[in-house]
Amino acid sequence: MSVALLLSLAGLALVDSTSIGTLFIPVWLLLAPGPVRLGRVSTYLGTIACFYFLVGLLLYFGGSGLAEMLGGALDNRPALWGQLALGVGLFVLSFRYDGKRGGGGGRVLRWRDRATSGDSSPRWLVGLAVFAALAEVATMLPYLGALGLLTTSDLGVPQVIALLAGYCLVMVLPALVLLGARVAWPRRIEPLLARLNAWIVRSSGSMLGWVLGIAGFLIVRDAAVRLELFELLANR
Template identity: 70%
Template sequence: MSAGLLLSLAGLALVDSTSIGTLFIPVWLLLAPGPVNVRRILTYLATIAVFYLAVGLLLVGLGTSLAGVLGGALDNRGVLWAQLVLGVGLLALSFRYDGRRRPRSGGVLRWRDRATAGDSSARWLVGLALLAALAEVATMLPYLGAVGLLATSGVGPAAVVGLLAGYCLVMVLPAVLLLVARVARPAWVDPVLVRLNNWIIAKAGSALGWILGIAGFLVARDAAARLGLFSLLDR
């Protein structure tokens, strides 16, 4: 298990910690009127983490089985060039969400309404967590990148479970820290949460652009390294 793998996983987990389910909704729950119910918000975050862990274990298992069936086909230069084009395409697509366009905040506002509606019971929060996680499955690019790294890393099953569990903990850690700060120092943290909420609504599109850009860079960089393109620059 290399330090590079651990750093890559930690970086991807921190990117994943800024999604609707892991940051946006927790901020809105913390801003809801009335006292903060720590147990219920932790139930929400635990549901998100467990769901991601289950999906990750499933994908790693499928990826390992697929790699075994395909053998060295994934190292074919044609496949690697296609991966490079995909990564560059994602990176180019990210510039469409550079924040200069008028933000489309309708979807974000709908999630905020869901988070601040209802009776905030534990069952309702679990349902909200699953709904948010399911809505993000198709766009969880950092997590898919992390799963891909683990599927091809050659580490054992126990290490895969431990690394994925650690990934999910890091992913919800910022929200947990905000919860702790909100309970300990509400007068200090409330203005920060309000500013963060305003940023979320105004910059949701550009946040998606950052996620696409980072994922595209990592995909393209992996393909370029395996194609030996970086060695050409040293000549």
Template identity: 75%
Template structure:
């Protein structure tokens, strides 16, 4: 496994660390009044990381078997043209998510209401984590990109598990760091959390646009390279 692959996976994991489930909801949980229950928030983060790990393993091993079954079908020019069209389409759609035009995101506000309206019991937090992860499955483009990179690499089973586990750990590191600072310096970190909350509600649309744009660019670039349109 090359250093370049590991760096690419780490970069994608950091992008995934800014999603609703891995950053937005933890910030809202940390803003709840009163003493922070560390064990319960770690339960939430562990649940969402474990869900991502399970999905990733299923995709890597299932995708590998599917690729073997399809043989070279994915390298056929019609398929590559379809991939190019998908990439260009995602890149074009990304411009619709303009933070200046969409100052508030109703979907994000609904997630904030869910995060702050529960009783913070372990069962409720596990349910919230699973709900957030399930809702993000269709838009987990960085993770799907990471799984694709890993599936195409010549990596054994134990290494796949280790790399994906590391990926999921990196995904929740920012939230864990915020939790540690919140426990150690509650008065000092609260203004930062409030600013993060404001930024999340105002910029969530443009963040999704960036994710779609990057994913579209990568898909289109890969298709162009394999089509050899420019020599």
């Protein structure tokens, strides 16, 4: 298990922590008037983390089976060059989402309405978390990138499971920090949450661009390390 792999996974998890399901909705739940109900937000975050973890296990074991069928073809230099090209493509594509088109604001506002209009029962919160995660399955590029790194890492199953669990924990860690701060210092954290909410609504149009760009960079970095491109440049 290399340091480069751990750093790449941590970076991708932090990118994933800024999605609608992992940050936006928790912020809106924390902005509800009155004392925050710890179990309410914890139920939501636990559900979305478990959902991602289970999806990750399914995709990993499916991807591992495919890799075995290909006889290690995904871990040779042509495949790594393909990974490098994919990362570059994602990074270039990210510049198409500059936030000036304003297409993401309405979608985010609809999610805010869903998060704040329901009741506070555990069943509703679990349903909201699953619905948010399902809606993001098609765009969970950082998570798919992390699973790709794990599939080609030659790690044992226990290590992969532990890393997936750690990834999901890091993914909800910013929301957990905000939850702890909201419980401990409600008057101090409420203005910060309000500013964060305003930033979410204002910047939602460019959020996908940031996700694509950072995910592309991390995928490129992993491929470059495994291709030893940095060593080649240093020795020139």
